[in-house]
Amino acid sequence: MVDTSNLGTSPDEVQFRFRDDEPVDHAAVTVDSCCDQTNAAAVRIEPGDDARVLLPFLDRLALVEVNFPSFGDGRGYSSARILREAGYTGELRAVGQVLIDQLSHMRRCGFDSFAPDKRLDEDDAARAFATWENVYQRAADQRRTIAEKRHEA
């Protein structure tokens, strides 16, 4: 049995946060535990977890962490969008191997806080978040797309 008592990141580990509310300050549980217990407000999704099993519990969740043990494993991007598409409005935190060049895409998929396991250069990160003035696709950030801008009256 894996010890999961210290699962999750603390507010101190969050380097970038795009929310005004107070961050949740207690440990997260696994997806399995979240489904079994009725009071968990923070959960951590691993790449192989199905984010959709959390959908019945979204009302009580205030923090969902999506772990990127390896930056090349892109399943977490789908997990994030699925939660946002289902109406989840709580904090969505990218944790693990979160790098400069993933920030803008993660933001588009609905992540609004970032706890990289290695702190990022602030200037590089600011540039990365601002990389795309316009976007081609609809995504979880609700930005108007280039195609929509082209055809607005």
Added chain:
Amino acid sequence: MYRYDTYDQAMVDARVAEFRDQARRRIEGKLTEDQFKPLRLMNGLYLQLHAYMLRVAIPYGTLDSRQLEMLSHIAEKYDRGYGHFTTRQNIQYNWIKLEDAADILADLSTVEMHAIQTSGNCIRNISSDHFAGAAADEVVDPRPYAELMRQWSSFHPEFTYLPRKFKIAVIASEKDRAAMRLHDIGVRIVKRGDEIGAEFYAGGGMGRTPMIAPLIRDFVPLDHFITYAEACLRVYNRYGRRDNKYKARIKILVHELGAAEYTRQVEEEFAHLLSVGVEPPREELARITEYFAPPAFVDGPKTLDRSDPDFALWVDRNTHRHKHDAYVSAVISLKPAGGIPGDATAEQMRVVAKLAREYSFDELRVMHTQNLLLPHVRIADLHAVWTALDEAGLGAPNMDTIEDIIACPGLDYCSLANARSIPLAQRISERFAATGRTEVVGELKLKISGCINACGHHHAGHIGILGVDKKGKENFQLSLGGSEAEDVSLAKITGPGFDEDGVVAAVEKVTDVYLATRTDGERFLDTYRRIGMEPFKEALYG
């Protein structure tokens, strides 16, 4: 053809700036090579055996003279005076310096070109029928749909770290000239009554486990086109295997789940995404389509003077029926006998660019067979075009013959290869040209890969050759009966492999069997399908 507006240009410019910044951070040590690798790959930059290789995107294989002149300029300024056209309608430069890469991307952006997503585990350049917009048999021009997909797939936030690379082809006729069903997703635009929609095929591919993509939906309405593609990709991103890179392509997922179960999951995701709303506004497709309005064709002569036999042969071999009867599409062979398949010099590119400007409404195509194409040539101008091509060493009359070989770069360039492909292609084309057998044999598609990754499409060759390493020596396996066309099939191995001399002789032997057995009008492939493998085996090993 499509032209960038300020938005498209700004996206490419932003990408060039981003890449410059990534290169800077790599040099400053803020990025490890492991972290930098996927970033440079997504900008088309590979590390090969001897140097960096840069692969430039040519969306759906369409370009104009100004763009080809830029490709020529890059070949001269940053490479060794030539470029190599690929089976996915792109061009690659084999001798690039890392420090020049950002400057090359900046040069490309001045002519609305880039190297975005020509590599990496993301959605690659969208390919299409090289005769699009010209072919007499198309339902519509497929390129507006490909362009819609280009925009959707560029910098897609969810699908940039897929399990593996992802290739999409879009066609719009019964004939398949883009190997559509050997793509991760193949799309065929079709008409149902007056309504236009799309057939979707998923899970095709070559590589070490070749698969033909099954049909997963026979009609996706146009206003759900992108939504359906997004559903296909999301299921793949979530459930494609990531434990083994050799089993990570979507074909393995579709195979392991079964096409029915994959389709069920896609349909479920599709229904969900329809409720979310990810489709671009309908007017966007209309806007894009306007760029692909047919040029102003004019009536003219429909016949030509065939008194020069060399010209007549080239016309018969290298031109294709056009939707306007005073025009044809003219294939520019990059397969001179004994040459390197797909290579063109900077000077040749300039010649072709000029011909496109003068004789083809300033339009050019790159074919998946590693040739170039002038899509709209007046029959009255054909002789002038052929004369200019012939002078530039581009007049080989060998489209779809045994000289029109597809070959990967092989061990001459590629760090993955087990064997050399290019010298073998050179020997075979030289041999058949010298003996005059090319014309006798007629249509015969020969494809050579230097390793199991199958970049040379050997699984889809009427004759396929795969180079392997056998105890430190190059060895070549022969296979027969593949096709990438609408009669798609996978080639079967004949038996034990051959050394280089042996495989050249073996190719001749199988054509002997064909010539001795064919009935009227039968192509090599037809004869093989009728008589089976045994007579060929008998000739090779008996």
